[in-house]
Amino acid sequence: MRHKFWMFRNVNDIPLRSKFLLIYVLSILLPVITINIFFYQRTSADIKIREQENLRKSIDRAAGELLGMIDESVALSRIIAADDSLYELLDRTYRSPVDYYNEYHAFLRDKLTRYMSANILEVRIYTKNDTIQTGSHYIVMNDKNNLPGLKQLKSTSGGILVVDYIEPSGFNAGRRISVIGKMDTYTSYANYAKYSKIDLEVSRIYSILNRESDSLQLRLVDSNNRTVVSSGEFGDSDLSQTIDDDSITKASGNSAYALEKSLGNLAYLKGWKLIGVADTRHLDHLLQEARNSILGLLAISIVVPSVLIYIILRSYHYRIRKLSRHMEKVRNERFDLIEIQEGRDEIGGLIRTFNIMIGKIHTLINDVYKLEIRQKDLELDQVRTELSMLQSQMNPHFLFNTLNALLVVSTKNGYTEVIEIIKSLSKLMRQLLSHSDNLIPLQEELQFTNLYLQIEKFRFGELFDYTFEVDPDAASLLIPRMSIQPLVENACKHGLQARKNGRQIKITASRNASELVIQVIDNGIGMDAGRLTELLRDIRSERPGNGEHVGLRNVYRRLELFYEGNAIFDLSSVPGKETIAGYRIPISRLQQKK
Structure with a gap:
């Protein structure tokens, strides 16, 4: 070297x-x-x-x-x-x-x-x-x-x-x-x-x-x-x-x-x-x-x-x-200020910084440096304590015991619909907590999404329905985990809430010669072009403007992380008619489950 x-x-x-x-x-x-x-x-x-x-x-x-x-x-x-x-x-x-x-x-x-x-x-x-x-x-x-x-x-x-x-x-x-x-x-x-x-x-x-x-x-x-x-x-x-x-x-x-x-x-x-x-x-x-x-x-x-x-x-x-x-003087432990017209360019800034450094060097060594180290240690301990409290509050064992208790009570009282929804919720939580793979088969992601839709069906009853259209050739392709369910959740929350009846969601997955196409289509209230542009800008921004549409943003970030800009996130809407959210992944970047 x-x-x-x-x-x-x-x-x-x-x-x-x-x-x-x-x-x-x-x-x-x-x-x-x-x-x-x-x-x-x-x-x-x-x-x-x-x-x-x-x-x-x-x-x-x-x-x-x-x-x-x-x-x-x-x-x-x-x-x-x-x-x-x-x-x-x-x-x-x-x-x-x-x-x-x-x-x-x-x-x-x-x-x-x-x-x-x-x-x-x-x-x-x-x-x-x-x-x-x-x-x-x-x-x-x-x-x-x-x-x-x-x-x-x-x-x-x-x-x-x-x-x-x-x-x-x-x-x-x-x-x-x-x-x-x-x-x-x-x-x-x-x-x-x-x-x-x-x-x-x-x-x-x-x-x-x-x-x-x-x-x-x-x-x-x-x-x-x-x-x-x-x-x-x-x-x-x-x-x-x-x-x-x-x-x-x-x-x-x-x-x-x-x-x-x-x-x-x-x-x-x-x-x-x-x-x-x-x-x-x-x-x-x-x-x-x-x-x-x-x-x-x-x-x-x-x-x-x-x-x-x-x-x-x-x-x-x-x-x-x-x-x-003056740097040579600093080497000899002589901390003299540079007394010249500094100027406003980079060298002037360097000289000003040097003078500030000379003025504070003893304080940094004797007082501030040690104090900051102690302060950082205290802050780190506080963060660790807060994390431990959160983990204890969300103990998975406690959640599953509670769900099992609810399931026993519902079975004794003959609440058939409640029994099914508790089972779906239990499976949903178990997959969220136990699955550690970053890439999963498309079929598994759709099964996970189906569990969520069953819960939504329970909420809305006859006012809500959903369908799947899946290409069999695409079922074994590996996609990022939690890349379809947030799109469905966003459609239920923002698209269908304002619609009184006839709420429908359709999930499609198709494969062609060049790419895998995933789409979530709802017949909700839609949005105009200005709102759509603002939403896309918020999703792609490093610092979103508000806390809404976190699911869409997470899907967009995961696609960017896994496929380095080669996957395309699509979002379109017709006011009062429909909204389509989805993404396209090149076949060359996809793996297949063996």
Whole structure:
């Protein structure tokens, strides 16, 4: 045992001042610093993850809108390629320009304008049919008017391609991003090659990219890794500029963070992507703010508790030292009072108690201690005398002799009912005085209760009746002695006394898979919810409010004693109808008589 507590002995050898210092360093200073460092690291990581997620959402949002514009144009290209009436007019050889213009004004002029939208700048069809006159929507292909990206379109699969180029002249000259497609759906109209070209609204693309300029500088890059459109400016850019990591770093500085988002894996978008460059100075500013906040919190968390602990521990240490010195004087039989400001805390109470002890120690030793011992002896003798008198008054032998005398007199005079009730009372008293087991079979407890009910039946006559409903499987189970009869007695005393006739009590004992259920049901006056709550509180209280219902309280206490809270005491009542008292015991806590 001594080796078991060696560590505590070593702690007890440490001076009090050193203990306080260890408590401060190990319990306050180090945990506060560690927690704040951990909190800063987690906060910094969360800020970085949040900002990166926001940047990723920004580039995903812009890429989604761009892809929607391109998909709209691709769908339109396929609709045009499926228009057989358009094929028939474009594949026809016209004898004169007049014939063409007649068809143009009748059908072709408004054929493509209906496909225009906010995302589409222009829709054109290129053809090698030289009998058609070049106009706003229909272009005859030659050396002067050739389809941009025709070579790439011929070499790609799928017949659709996204290209970018510079339109040198025309009403909408400048940078163009177009969806070009072959028109070869109908082989019966294949006399002349035909191609559709749908120009996207570049200003709309600039608007999409500039919308995210607060967090990202975006660049739309084509399949040749060249910048097509970039945010922050509106105008022509150098399409020959190739994008790589070095160019991004030079353009944005050393504090740049780059993101890349592909526009899709379809053949006509292969190689097209969005590159976003974020300035990390905003992230650095957020991290600096978090660092300053945590440093300020760390300073407050250290300084304020340190000052408070110093003040509190100084008061504690000073008074403990004083008390320790005076205890050393007591060992040397010097009983001096501690003359300091005591305070109202536990140490102050200890000092006050010490001073009181010093003042009374001689009196306790010489006078009071011996006097109290004599007084306790006298009180104990008095209690023993009273107990002996009570035992002599309740001598069982005297009681049984009296009952036997009454039985002889009743027999001589032919008092049959009195004879039976005396016999029942004699059996009742004999079981009360002779039975010492704490647990008895349920059947014996019910027999004992039946003796009591026979006496009550004698008292009330025809006004009272009782019944038993007992599960045979439960008869041999062991329950606490005197755990049913007090419930019956309480029902007779408090429930049935006020009822003039038809008094009934039913005792039930049933066993199910999980518990034994005992119930005593009377048809007495019952009680309201307020009175029932008050009664339950009185039964379960350590100090009951009055002397009533002692039997219920004794049953509740015996159940608590034997089953350690696993048994449930039940009490319910309906005013003017009935009262049910009983208890439930888990089968796992019950024993069975062998």
